[in-house]
Amino acid sequence: MDKAINNVVQPSVKSLEDLTLFINDSSEQPTREEFYTNYPFYKYWNSDSNEKLLNPEGLSIYIHIPFCIQICDYCFYNKELIKSKEQVNEYVDFLCREIKMVSEKYGLKTRKVNAIYMGGGTPSVLTEKQFEQLTATLYEHHNVDPDNLEFTVEAEPGTFSKSKLEQYKANGVNRISMGVQSFDDEIIKLSSRKHTAAKAIQSIQSVHEIGGFNINIDLLSGLAGETMETWEKSLDTALGQSINLLTIYKMKTYANTNFFMKGVHTKEIELPSESREVEFMTFALDKLLAEDYQMWSTFAFSKDHSKSGYIEHTWRGQDMVAYGVSSFGKLGNINYQNLNTTHLYYERIKNDQLPIFRSFDLSFKDLIVKELLLCAARLFSYTKQEFIHKFGFDYFDLIPEAISQLTLKGYIEDRTDELVLTKQGILFGDFVSKVIADSVKNVFAKDKIGYTY
Template identity: 30%
Template sequence: MEQKQWGVYVHIPFCRQKCFYCDFPSFAGRERYMKEYIRALCQEIEVRGSSYVRRWGNPATIYIGGGTPSALPAALMEQLLLAIGNVFCIAGEEVEFTVECNPGTVDAAYLAMMHAHGVNRLSFGVQSFDDELLRRIGRIHTGEQAVQAAVMARAVGFSNISIDLMYGLPGQSMAELKAGVEQALSLQPAHISIYGLQLEEGTAFARLQEMGKLDLPTDEDTEAMYDYMTEVLPANGYERYEISNFARPGFASRHNLSYWQDLPYLGLGAAAHSYLEGQRWEAETEIPAYIDLIKSGQSPFKLEEPATRAIAMEEFAFLALRTTAGISRQRFEQKFGCSFDSVYQQAVQRLCDKGFLVDDGDAVYLTKLGMKYGNWAFEEFLLF
């Protein structure tokens, strides 16, 4: 058996309500499929999960995302966790086992059940603690529910808790943002993620923007929000390890780091993506079609268009640059069989001259300014 560092992603495509900014493959009003979906998903975990355990050993990380995994009734979540536990060894803290949760869908009993079945990390999609702002962006929880969810999680035994916050939201003021950050810090989570609003095609917010009905902060205000968050979080003990992610020492998300470090992962469930042996795969997105494929013993996955060598180099660079560790020259050469400088020397020099990049000889990584204007920096790593 080849021992390999790899991860598992499990997709739950259900939501109580679709957030107005969300373009993820998730669906509201499909609860009628939940039982059949979990049955099919457990079957896929048994077949495909077992296959990779036999080949590579146990995964280092497991991540249940969505959608809203905690929208599953407790009995179905328990069924899923039992199936995962039957295939993957999840005892102790060796495997980082994360579940995404909406604060409005959990209670103490639900959280305790997950903890009892090996989940050791929770990621709460809080976004804001301001009730009016939450309503405006389509979230189903309140600020008080977010506070209570974190308190309950700690009470039932979770020490690794992450909170997501958003900035640049419609009608959001700097005062509201600061109040939210202060509330998050008071809860002392191990990890905080910050995301600026992106208007994605096909979302409710994108349609409102097209109609001129979306009251967004100015670019200057959004930039000030970003500057505030990237200064106050490190000042309070949260080390920045990726453009949008901050953690107390020892609590960086190992699963997300595996994406940025070009490590393989197995995706399970409808719309899940896999990255295996240098190839990217995508599962059937529609829930009924996914269930039918699993029932009939067919693979729900199709191979995405194979990446050219140039695209593979670009992806490697983009992903690594998101982290504070940056691009390792040694890892680049090991993967592509050529020196990093033979491909990117001029791009690196241009970015260093602009103050966007640091080159220490072993690696190149973004400066604080480079992280702020990451998209401009990434453009330099495109190979035409």
């Protein structure tokens, strides 16, 4: 071992309190032996990260297509009614310019892409020509290997044909995520959607017939007019479609939706109460687990252990480049969002400027809170070891009181190796996440955590 390192005085300073004691302790004499020009000390370096340096982690791509054939009453996403083919042509042209500009600006062309997610709005309204132009541009400016890629397109029943599906497949798409919401015609109509349950079934069938796709269906728990009978019918119909992925979102009544206006503001329609929605979700949970579906997140179920790689990568903190109006991305520790009106988005790109609207540079503490909020209590494949590997400490040690309270109240199982949600914990998964994240924030705020090296 290096002699100089051996001679360095190694005070046991682990916290501010220790430091004060150390400085006040007359027996510890200062020396001028230390000469720090580098951190971490070389003796800790090894070859573990060489590979990561040569091949930086994969990249996800999100592309937002804001056009829809209707505006659904519950929907809070950035969307607009589709009026003409020219309107979408113009958008796709700007998207392609953005892709070229961003890839060049950030030097992304060589970085391996492992997931593409085309969301909306309704990406399946793109014509075959528009889709072709978009994917050709993506493939030209990114390092995409179709054999090692998850490529998802969000599709609405009735907005795609078999020929479109063939084209998706030829261009590397291997996952279709279909918004169905309900298989009861009355409930569908009450949400201002245009398709019927029969149309949804027919659309799912055509995806099966073309083959080669993982199929996800979105259902919404807590839609206007829902009863236990209509909900059971929706679940049974979904289960009868031989799909391998099912996502059940709790319908949240956002202030920018028609349901908020009609259900909360003017009260012209009745939305299910909070406790009724919990009953719907409890029923769904029991049914799906009885049918051998596994949960890979607190609201996503899978038949054969398949999942959304895109969501997993994103939650776990992988970089994601965002294209299109209002889309969200993350590069390094900076989260960012594009401008959220097409007019402003076009203006920027016309001037050869990136269309970024706002951003947030996450500190080390933010990264920890984010990891706990999105992964620890949400992903069913997230071990404590993964957190320790990333951040160097065990969060159970940091918030023992919150952990024992959550165990006592039946939200998490009594374990020390991993955070495992009980059924009650799954139903209130976001609550559990929040309790954990808030407790950690509290500890950070008091600055009780020591810094060790």
